[in-house]
Amino acid sequence: MSGSISPSKPVDKSNKYDRQLRLWGDQGQSKLEKARICLINATATGTEILKNLILPGIGSFTIVDGHKVSGEDVGNNFFLEKSAIGKNRGQVACELLQELNDDVLANYVDENVEDLFQVNAKFFSTFSVVIATDLNERTLLQISSYLWSCKVPFLHCVSYGFIGYMRIAMPVHTVIESHPDNALDDLRLDRPFKEFRDLCDACDLGKMNVKEHSHIPWLIVVYKYLEIWKNKNNGNIPKTYQEKQAFKKLIRSGILLNKDGNPEMEENFDEAIRNVNTALSATKMPDDVKHIFEDPECINIVNKSEPFWILVRAVKEFVKSEGEGFLPLRGVIPDMTSDSDSFIRLQQVYRNKASKDVEAVNKHLQNVVSNLSIPCIISEAEIRNFCKNAAFLRVLRYRSISEEYNSPSTIFLRQMAQRVEDEDDDLVYYVLLRAVSRYYLCYSNYPGIYEVEDDIMNLKSCVTRLLQQWKITCSIKDDLIHEFCRYGACEMHSIAAYMGGCAAQEAIKLITGQYVPFNNTFIYNAMKQTSVTVEL
Template identity: 45%
Template structure:
């Protein structure tokens, strides 16, 4: 049978409010979110949709930087402004309505342009967990991106024009311990059982078990016994090929008992063992991507400024080389299975005890490194979490938006390579960049006043961008005509979709759970197509 359900604790109001998201990122993820401080630059329709989806799950604080006054266009596209807001500061008005969604969130409004803040008070941005910006000029984008890169604050640049939208994540280095993979590989160690597991497995004799208990043997035991029997005639090798695994299945079929009429008894645990052959008989090994992390220069050349992630990687490498004998710590998590309560709890305790012992060894190594470097301590809970998810560690090393805007060699060749494909989404990236260039030159969006007259000017901007990356002009002007037809307007449905996506990415960065987009996301609302690119 399955593991016994834990007694549900009494839920307080906060737990009830955040119940669904707590199932996604847990108490520690929620605590990280509540300690987060988001800065939004410009409360456009897109900007407010982003903040809405961050305020609702309970981010700690939000600061909106916006020196614009509310216009008729804002009221027409922004659900967080009303007619009485016209002529007032857009950031303050939007914040007033956004905070009503969740009174637990702190809100602040700054009525200064971002470029002025950059010049007069650059330290302003150091206090934020993530900075999100939309509707900025080209120069401000580059200056802000470079500054945030230098002070190592994550930055998300968003755009929403007509049916097109995009966001670009700039982050120097982002380590994810809890990646929450869709198909997490079980860690059973049946090929290299640790001592307590080996003792338990060897003590059970399937063929000697009473008929009434036969259907309660954990499938892990059944699988192990089948492999043992197979190894007798296969030189103690490990079944790897499809043929060999089919032979294991035949042996499991042979374990199934029959009634007095010779008909196999239907026992669910043996069915589970048959289904698990292909997934559970994967040999225990150190994944190449994890090995690359453990032996990277950041993990081998530590200093006082090294992050806790790299310190734990260094300690983990020490464990793998010594006590682990080339293997990562035991994860300590059992899959659900049909078994008696006694068998399941005993087996569960065996795996959990070994996982705790392995994590304790890594924790001692972490303490030694911390003492040598004289840096901040790392909690035992963090080390245990790290060891439990060591099989799926993930690291992103991002790139600077300011460098991307210069269209240097590698960026230019990357864009040019994608533009060679027909109907590729990279075309929309060029159009959005060209619209920014047009706005910088003409102080308005293309098509804002004269849709027909702006087509040639926007085409010039597109041609300049394509020339910078050594690409030929677009064969058709359809996309350029469409961009001018938008007139720089935000369509709320597009902004709402994109705002939700950006909020998800910001939450991933704050909680350090789940893999964020790396690093450009483009959305075409007219076709509902999306694409990601890595500059």
């Protein structure tokens, strides 16, 4: 049994989604509005994840859940009401969640995920992202393996007592707009391009009055004095701390004096001095981008290559030829004190050079697709955006959950052997969560649901067998095992809400191709407000 709830006509989205548009822009929002999300099981954690995806405006969501609403569900899930007890959990959650945003199409399937997967596994391959909560180990491995083969991103999220867990699984994830913190502006003062040199050379600081002198953009000021420095230092730019301090002193000497012989208040020169360290940073190829250029997906372009890799190949060809070893110019300059005309001219010089680089990349792109005898489906806007963010490209390769469970890596086993005995290390909760999953397979319920004391020894046996399987001789403290039994598999709403926010954030990263998602496991300890991210 399934059903859907149709949205009403959307309102002005630029107004409605104003704050998030500042985070991921029109392109990110467009991808979000086309996204189709599947949630397996409308638990408290699951509905919190969906809430945080519905509010920013995903295209549609489908809840797969064959469970009936219980009193426990009502107690820990804000999206279920007492009157819903006995009704299908997915349907009730679907109706209440859809009220959050009329732009979003809501669907539900009243069927257990195990049954649906056996009958129609292809159903899950139609989604942008599949998110699962409350899955037993057997079903988790089946669904994650299938989605892996279909290259559909899979996010598994668990709230277990005071512990939260997330796992992302997909073969590869590419990021164009990674939005790195503290990224330096692409100014290229160490290798200025011709158009910028011409603009600066036409500017004669010695013939300007005070007003004109104080409104020259600091970027031009630095260039002018850098030329003076280079003439006195065999063409070298300041590199050491002492050299940069001397260079700042040189710039300061250029500030005009008033009639009393005191320096004028020239904010542009102050800005030039403040920005010397960053402005003189060497233009270089980022290591991450070098590795992407060397990736087999870039070297061996074929008809079925993703647009990302075709663009990477085109940029690589640009770097070899027109770029002379460097990426396309970003074409963006920071704000600075200046008169409008001077700043606009400077800005236009950078934009025009960036546009020329985009044109050159586009020619290489056309050559690539022509050699493959395939149509070019990449728009000019996409090429421009790719060139602008070429320095921030990221490629993440994940391990499948099947590999993690059946063939644990040597690095993982070494980490476990070193860290598992430390109760202050949050990685120990990974072992306990895996042991709880094994417990469920053995006893068809979770430890502590009926009898806490009776289940402690059984859970401890599951932990011991798991560690023996990994050939780890150390053990986990009894107190932690007792604590997990006392949880009784409860899903606390506060933990579910926190994990829901975290999981939705990662899902948005996967959908938009912006910002860098974690790789590949995240564990949250609410008791100490700590977390750890590990690659398993």
